Amino acid sequence: MANIPLIELNDGHRIPQLGYGVFKVPAEDTERAVSEALEVGYRHIDTAAIYGNEQGVGAAIAASGIARDELYITTKLWNDRHHGDEPDRAIAESLDKLGLDAVDLYLVHWPTPAKDDYVHAWEKMVGIRERGLARSIGVSNHLVEHLDRIVAATDVVPSVNQIELHPAYQQREITAWAVAHGTVIESWGPLGQGKYDLFAAAPIAEAAEATGKTPAQVVLRWHLQKGFVVFPKSVRRARLEENLDVFDLELSDAQVAAIDAMDPGDGSGRVGAHPTELN
Template identity: 55%
Template sequence: MIDDGAGVLAHVVDDPAATVPTVSLNSGRSIPQLGFGVFRVPPEDTERLVSEALEAGYRHIDTAAIYRNEVGVGRAIAASGIPRDELFVTTKLFNDAQGEQRAPAAFEGSLDALGMDYVDLYLIHWPAPQFDLYVETWRVLEQFAADGRARSIGVSNFLPHHLERLLARADVVPAVNQIEMHPILQQQAAAEFCHAHGIAVEAWSPLGAGQLPLFGLPPIARIAEEVGRTPAQVVLRWHVQRDTIVIPKSSAPERMRENARIFDFSLTAEQMAAITALERGGRTGFHPDEWH
């Protein structure tokens, strides 16, 4: 770990040119701004890919119970030899385990699968308003935070109206809201609400998905040529300059390293504005009010 000169710790990814700063959370903890996501990584491939990500320098791993690959994440971490306190591990509670009756057992199941006695961040995966259990579930997560088994707690896929209802009943403000976010879907209202309430914003699918040809869009391709970087690096840099945490996924070690090399260059205000102008509400995942 190194100090970036502003009192923020960062770690080196792959080489000294690529340092990952941390974002301070309202829990008093900090989270690396770049992580490695394992959404849709098959369980049989997870240990290998997470091991490769750790070898590439990643220290922030994001999984979830519904991904069915927590075991592989835990095995890779155990085999890495990296001290646990140098890693940041996130997992999530899925919809079918919401509520005070089911959430404790689901959390224990995730800890067992990971082979850990605590996680750095535990999230409610979706609000699932049809069940009307996310406020009740949050009170259970507050207990996990109080006993130290979840160092920070947060939510995922929550929109402002979900957060408003939660905050009206919460003793602990969520540390993070992890939402789908990329140049085609920027969720400005959700991001502004989170920033106003001290909630860090984390982007899942930060590079979009297959049906969104982000990298071929003229502004991104042009800017990549201007700065001598790949389109993926340009999009990830756009995120971090907007104070967003990113968790890209890759199955290739060279791409993992490429995705990490986003902290040794900057985009100009004009380049940032050109990417921001791509917004068109292009959601690739479910709408949080509909997915249950």
Template identity: 60%
Template sequence: MTTPQVPNLTLNDGHTIPQLGFGVFLVDPQETERIVTDALELGYRHIDTAAIYRNEEGVGRAIAKSGIPREELFITTKLWNGDQGTESAHAAIDTSLEKLGLDYVDLYLIHWPVPAQDKYLESWLALEQIKASGKARSIGVSNFLVDHLQRVIDGSSTVPAVNQIELHPAYQQREVTDFGQANGILTEAWGPLGQGKYPLLEEPIITAAASKHGKSAAQVVLRWHLQQGTIVFPKSNSRERIAENIDVFDFELSDAEVQAITALERGGRVGGHPLEVK
């Protein structure tokens, strides 16, 4: 198959990031190497993992065996909640790099703000040091709300490069994404297809667009994300589905189709709430 040409977006620090990547949340550590190998063979160059996923080693083995030059890959991992704090954040990135078999990651994120423990600003300052050390090319956050974003911007010299949040047509977090856009923070979508609670792939608007374009409903939703300027990384254990998810650059939704899908907003969060996750 022809390797898809995934567009790059420019982060606020000047580095670039592939707009579509591959996520390994809930991917069995025993299966991770095989699944990531499939993704790399099918053209993905952006892999998103996290310490808490417990599959960084499998990602690292797939990278090592791929033969793909390091500079062609974009690897993200995340600081887990229990590792927030200055010393523990420095220790955590070293552990992640060792498991990944890498000298640096392209993007290091604070996984959740966990405001109850009030360490996310301290952790952000540690991420600034980690970036300065060269262990992370870019730094950002995940699941941050506007107040959390404003606090790290006010309390440091670095604006997060990205904010990775739950985002799909049924839950679009406009306040957070609008703040990001106003402040140069790119939005990454996790749970981009809405997961099980919202059967977006059965929505008539989406299935009609899929039929019109000769694509699957999932491909239509992914295309909607891309046309919003969102960074997205679907996940699958199936090589066939992994291939399908990256085959989204040969068609374009009309303005009317984008607007109709956007109108599916229901304000319905599927995952945990940033004020409650500990």
């Protein structure tokens, strides 16, 4: 099994730096895909209520025979459940589908600022953590303006912010906030989600040639050396193994700097929705 590094969160818990994400994995394929990922050596699984595949993740966990304390499971609160007691109902439903007493990490999936109830959602997340239903709590797709507001309201800093992040779109303002506040960044869409031919870009192609690794492995290694948590998605065993085979690779400072320079800094690299617009 790969020796996956653990990163300490601001609440004292630790998170595996490389995991397996099941975004867009069909419900009927999830149990097989997650079981295969666990067989290959992954121990960190990232799902969400809106993905519709929490039951498949739970079935794979149950069938694996792996001790619960060896696994790290994340799920997320969807946008229509920020108000009232809906976050409490939502975590109960997710735990039932996953077959777990608690998740390791529970995230507010998007701030949905037009509804203006993400502060309330965060307050409820704090209560969920206090009741032991989630060991750590965090957010996803939250900008600095959202982060500042929830921290001001609760004095609780998210342990994690899961954001779109890849060499063409590095979200430096948010990552700087995270460093200043002790929040760990998780990268979704870490390989650019197909919109950009990152693998043909000179800094990545040249690093792959120099290290004898694939361009995908170079990009994943860049995330890891930047201190980000990353969970690429694949339903092919060979790709699962390839994505895990990045711990004998060390990019040079010059190689990392060349990849850093790929983001023009104007936001044009975004692939997914903008957090102020998804409501």
